[in-house]
């Protein structure tokens with residue numbers, strides 16, 4: 001059976017400016033070349049997507065957005081449609097990130113609607129799932145993640161996952177410096193894959209499942225060596241060129 005390729009994605013969150021981005025993008029463009037079996041992508045804040053497009057067109061690095069509207073167009077002040085992201089060359093869009101869920105009140109249903117908007121326009125949705133510390137400690141991690149995935153399957157069908165990426169991001173590991181151990185992460189990744197395999201074995205086998213939460217150069221190789229971890233969604237470390245480049249290189253096989 002063919003090995004899944006890996007993907008390392010840098011979620012810049014609400015960081016950056018024209019000058020710093022330029023230096024970062026130039027480093028990535030020149031140093032992320034010729035990687036074996038790894039794709040790389042960056043997710044800048046929306047105003048800087050044209051800058052990423054300008055600097056990365058013709059490189060091996062893709063770019064995407066951190067959010068998208070569920071609507072195609074209309075009187076929705078502050079929203080950005082999937083077609084607009086496509087106009088600027090985006091390949092991916094993040095959905096259901098825990099910061100969107102916890103800070104901006106996004107529900108499973110909203111994530112599912114955005115997933116559909118992304119998918120039908122031709123963007124690749126990167127669906128983020130993960131449990132809080134309370135949920136883990138009360139033994140609910142798997143049921144929370146199952147609920148988050150089921151909300152998507154209910155609306156889009158399991159076949160939609162053939163055109164999507166899933167990112168497991170335990171909320172307690174995001175920006176805290178507390179990484180899930182490779183074994184803890186692998187256990188949840190295997191759970192996600194088995195759950196989907198119960199509906200469609202082929203889709204489960206092909207699905208990229210990324211790990212996110214305090215990934216850095218020093219722990220990336222061990223995480224990425226786990227059989228069900230297909231790369232990473234990197235926050236803080238994606239803002240530091242040498243760190244992000246080292247993480248991307250650690251995903252090679």
Ligand SMILES: O=C[C@H](O)COP(=O)(O)O
Nearest residue numbers: 011174175213214235236
């Ligand atoms: O989207 C990325 C994740 O939230 C991980 O962030 P972090 O690497 O800063 O912990």
